[in-house]
Amino acid sequence: MLTEPALTASPEDKAGHEVIIRMRGVRTVFGTRVIHNGVDLDVYRGEVLALVGGSGSGKSTLMREMIMLHSPDGGSVKLFDTELVGIGAREAQRLRRRLGVLFQQGALFSGMTVLQNTGMPLREHTRLDDVMIDALARVKIAQAGLPPEAAGLLPSELSGGMIKRAALARAMALDPEILFLDEPTSGLDPTSAGAFDELVLQLKDMLGLTVLMVTHDLDTLWRVADRVAVLGDGKLQGVDTMDALAKSTQPHIQEYFKGPRARRAREQ
Numbered sequence: 001m002l003t004e005p006a007l008t009a010s011p012e013d014k015a016g017h018e019v020i021i022r023m024r025g026v027r028t029v030f031g032t033r034v035i036h037n038g039v040d041l042d043v044y045r046g047e048v049l050a051l052v053g054g055s056g057s058g059k060s061t062l063m064r065e066m067i068m069l070h071s072p073d074g075g076s077v078k079l080f081d082t083e084l085v086g087i088g089a090r091e092a093q094r095l096r097r098r099l100g101v102l103f104q105q106g107a108l109f110s111g112m113t114v115l116q117n118t119g120m121p122l123r124e125h126t127r128l129d130d131v132m133i134d135a136l137a138r139v140k141i142a143q144a145g146l147p148p149e150a151a152g153l154l155p156s157e158l159s160g161g162m163i164k165r166a167a168l169a170r171a172m173a174l175d176p177e178i179l180f181l182d183e184p185t186s187g188l189d190p191t192s193a194g195a196f197d198e199l200v201l202q203l204k205d206m207l208g209l210t211v212l213m214v215t216h217d218l219d220t221l222w223r224v225a226d227r228v229a230v231l232g233d234g235k236l237q238g239v240d241t242m243d244a245l246a247k248s249t250q251p252h253i254q255e256y257f258k259g260p261r262a263r264r265a266r267e268q
Helices: 059-066 089-096 114-125 130-143 148-152 160-171 190-207 218-224 251-257 260-267
Strands: 019-030 033-044 048-053 074-079 099-102 178-182 210-214 227-232 235-240
Touching: 019 059, 033 059, 033 210, 033 235, 048 059, 048 190, 048 218, 059 074, 059 178, 059 210, 099 160, 114 130, 114 148, 114 160, 130 148, 130 160, 160 190, 190 210, 190 218, 210 218, 227 251, 235 251
Parallel strands: 048 210, 048 227, 099 178, 178 210
Antiparallel strands: 019 033, 019 074, 227 235
């Protein structure tokens, strides 16, 4: 009888934080362009870590390497202390069940209702029957802050904020340990973006989630992030709290945290 391998314990750093994602010397090259040139990063269990950087700095690519949608050209990426570089398909599938991903623009299936979209990961990764899948999907829809009637709507019938919440419900379908959010508030008005930020914090506390997000939204960074990692020139220019980064003299960091938009976000 085949059984799944035992889950590997994640290491701790010197301060005692449990490290569930560890990147060392990551190098990524597209053609002749070097995107990452020696990125080192730890993600701690239970934190909200935000990735920021200028256009083309490789934020989303770094996230894709964490979720096994792209393999770096060099270095090491460990998820739950399992090496992802060269990972086999079976082991990758097992690890993906422990992750939830909200892609930019939601990436919902246009011909499926919110209920069907949310239930898709359960149909793909479990042997539950349709009745149980629908019941669990409705729980996730409620957790994402959508009204019950939203379950029967198609993506074309949803507002921008509802699309984000529906995509979040689908990302949480398998009760992930890590939630990956790619530009979660992009395109939302300030009120909807603020409500989504609050929802992320509530879910983190309620479900014990670790959250890694790619964002350029300064309000979100101040409201939600425990730490922020700043990418620039192929490397991490700094990883710290927003308060600490706002005092940095590093040019790449100052670009984000010294301008008038940054000051307004900090004062809110």
